[in-house]
Amino acid sequence: MSANPFFDPSLPKRHRSARRFKRFTAASIIMTLAFLFFFLFDMVRTAAPAVWQAYVKVDVTYNEQTLRFTRKAVDKKYSKIVSRAWLRTLPKQVDTEPALMNTTVALWVLADDQVDQYMKGHHHKLKPKEVTTVENMKENGDIELRFNAVFFSQGDSKIPENAGIQAALIGSVLTLIVTMMIAFPIGVMTAVYLEEFAKDNRLTRFIEVNINNLAAVPSILFGLLGLSVFINLFSMPRSSPLVGGMTLALMTLPIIIVSARAALRSVPVSIRQAGYGLGLTKLQIVQDHVLPLALPGILTGSIIGLAQAMGETAPLIIIGMIAFIPDSPESIIEAATVLPAQIYTWAGMPERAYVEKTAAGIIVILLILVALNATAIYLRKKYELKW
């Protein structure tokens, strides 16, 4: 056998190091995924119990006395088993349905959070006597875990079994609507001006550098700006989605501008030239040919900016959207809280029952973010043009 003319003694070593490098890169991906899965798994595991909530079947008496001292509406042994929050609604129930007065009805009602935690096998503070009562009820089928509708139909509460994310969810939606109404048109217009109309001179370059810097400013500073300008200077309502939305709009603006400019720049120059060659004005070209082509990119960037604003907490804490706000806002000038702020509040609560609610809130926010990003990808894929 003749000698191999292609033999190179250094090659095996080089191939080995290439393989090593490949393994390193793969390992980092695996590590990232492992962290992500661990986080998701832990969150879902913690949040899962929040899907269910304990309900008990008790006799409820409606009369003058029990309406005043609602704890007396149920048998004494059940007074710590039934939710205080539910008992407080007795007078309201009679208001809406007067026929209930002076009757005793067997009802399935919300259980106290300690009972709920006991049923779920978590740490609880029930006294031995109460544990016996619950065990008896279990045997009689008078206690069960049901779907936790309260979580989606109630606002925040200091009574854990009565706390939900509805107020925060509505607050978030209102805030984001304000954010988009302000940031999207201003951002897109700015991008159009800088890309299509502005001459390349010192002033434009200065503006450009500053917009890029703005994107890197810590979000809490925007909160301070919102506090001093919107609330102190213009006396806008504190804690309101209006101020929150405006503050987040400042933060989202640079993201929208940068992504919209990139989208506009990716529209081929030949399209603009074709328009000019036909004697069209700049407005006609930008409005009818350039913007529609850039729109998917602009939308994608805006949605990503929106998602970022949605998860933002720090600036909203500064402008007071972190306060205890149990009622859903009905307009953008009422006090409101937002999802991440709600999660932050719950995370600091001492009761064990808030742990699962915190995790459930995180899952909800993650689902919304995933949905937003999926929309962005969908829009990009749908309107993407091949040249």
Add this chain to the structure above:
Amino acid sequence: MNLSGNFQPRIKIQSRNLNLWYGDHQALKQIDIDIHQNKITALIGPSGCGKSTFLRCINRMNDLIDHTCVEGQMVIDGKNIYDADVDEVAVRKRVGMVFQHPNPFPKSIYENLIYAPLKHRQVKKGNDCDELVETSLKKAGLWNEVKDKLHTPGTSLSGGQQQRLCIARAIAVKPDVILMDEPTSALDPISTKKIEALMMELKESYTLVVVTHNMQQARRTADFTAYFHLGELVEFNTTEQLFTQPQETLTSDYISGRFG
């Protein structure tokens, strides 16, 4: 090339002492040309000689480039288009342009053709548009190929068809002059042949000015040829004269392939 005082109906475009600077760089130097109506005038020369720049002066496309400065006159139909009272948008409507790479709008063939005429209020929506689409496509020799798919995207056509669509689109706004910037350099020989045949037909109705890298193309199609070199107009004559009896050594060197 001398401007006589009398009115010459056959001369469509005259440039007089035309100078152009891109910043500090002078790209055109004292260009004087008379471009004849209903003729094809070819602009040839090596890369960077200013032929495309000159072409873009005829419809003021250079105005779009920052730091461009034009001096001198470009007279179309007796009016200097660089006068202060002339709107460059109106100039470009009368002087259409076809580019090196076919650039149909990413819309349907139909919309490609009617968009600009609608904006210029030359037609109304409806039958007017249908007619315009048909006549424009027929003039561009594309009607038979696309009449059944007018509502498919213009970008789905082949390169040569796209270029003819761009010509049809330019025709649709009823210009007097059509400028072509290397219209066939991105096309295969068969498409090129079709475009050249089309150019010969179009000169019946329009004045054509064509920049080309291809000397054979200039020879085949053009009535007049201008040879540019380093921003100067070296020679301008009938194509016949310029290719058979060039007056300047630079011209003869270029057309015989000694450089370029």
